[in-house]
Amino acid sequence: MRRKGYLFLFVFALLCVLSPFAHAHTADIHMNRRASVVLNEFPVDPSMFKEDVRPYVKKIIERHGLEEWKACLLTNEFHRHLGIYSIVGAKMGIRAREILEAPFDELKVISITGKSPPLSCMNDGLQAATGASLGRGAIEVLEQNPKVAAVFIYGNKKLTLEIKKDVLNRIKKDISTALKMYGGLNREYFAHIRELSINYWLELDRKKIFDETVRLKGKQK
Ligand SMILES: [Zn+2]
Numbered sequence: 001m002r003r004k005g006y007l008f009l010f011v012f013a014l015l016c017v018l019s020p021f022a023h024a025h026t027a028d029i030h031m032n033r034r035a036s037v038v039l040n041e042f043p044v045d046p047s048m049f050k051e052d053v054r055p056y057v058k059k060i061i062e063r064h065g066l067e068e069w070k071a072c073l074l075t076n077e078f079h080r081h082l083g084i085y086s087i088v089g090a091k092m093g094i095r096a097r098e099i100l101e102a103p104f105d106e107l108k109v110i111s112i113t114g115k116s117p118p119l120s121c122m123n124d125g126l127q128a129a130t131g132a133s134l135g136r137g138a139i140e141v142l143e144q145n146p147k148v149a150a151v152f153i154y155g156n157k158k159l160t161l162e163i164k165k166d167v168l169n170r171i172k173k174d175i176s177t178a179l180k181m182y183g184g185l186n187r188e189y190f191a192h193i194r195e196l197s198i199n200y201w202l203e204l205d206r207k208k209i210f211d212e213t214v215r216l217k218g219k220q221k
Helices: 002-021 054-079 084-100 119-130 165-182 187-203
Strands: 108-111 139-141 149-154 157-163 210-216
Touching: 054 084, 054 119, 054 187, 084 119, 084 149, 084 157, 084 165, 084 187, 084 210, 108 119, 119 139, 119 149, 157 165, 165 187
Parallel strands: 108 139
Antiparallel strands: 108 149, 149 157, 157 210
């Protein structure tokens, strides 16, 4: 009897520990889960991460869910450095999937960032998060009047997400301060941006940082 009690406690404790990593994470409710192609699992064990990211792994997953986590991991590896706009792009793509409840292969994206960094860094996040990649021909990047915004099309819905002014101003200020501090796009600059990016990754709540407009396709603005 006693042994059974311990077993029950052990299983209960194990479930508590594992629940943030279960597939049905509360932050993922309105999203189709990303099924992986060659991986069995996306890494969630802090020991698999670089020292500066390690302490944030659990916090980020807890706060933003597994789907955003997967998108940000893919973005960071693909983008080749930890950047603020690339992470914003990943968060934006996830937010779009969430609002439209769109499956991966049917979402089309029109990015308005233009093709020059740092704004265009966002496009790597958008592609990783939505699966609408250049290779699949499902994303288009407009070059006129670049802004931190994109349009997402699914079925008869057209969703526009644009970063809120105050968030954008904060990012711009951080980047210009870093440029002044380090005198250009050098190693020290990118090390500092990396630090900032990890913070933004944890702090920015995708549900609060965008102006969100949904229209039915074909209707005028
Ligand atoms: Zn970048």
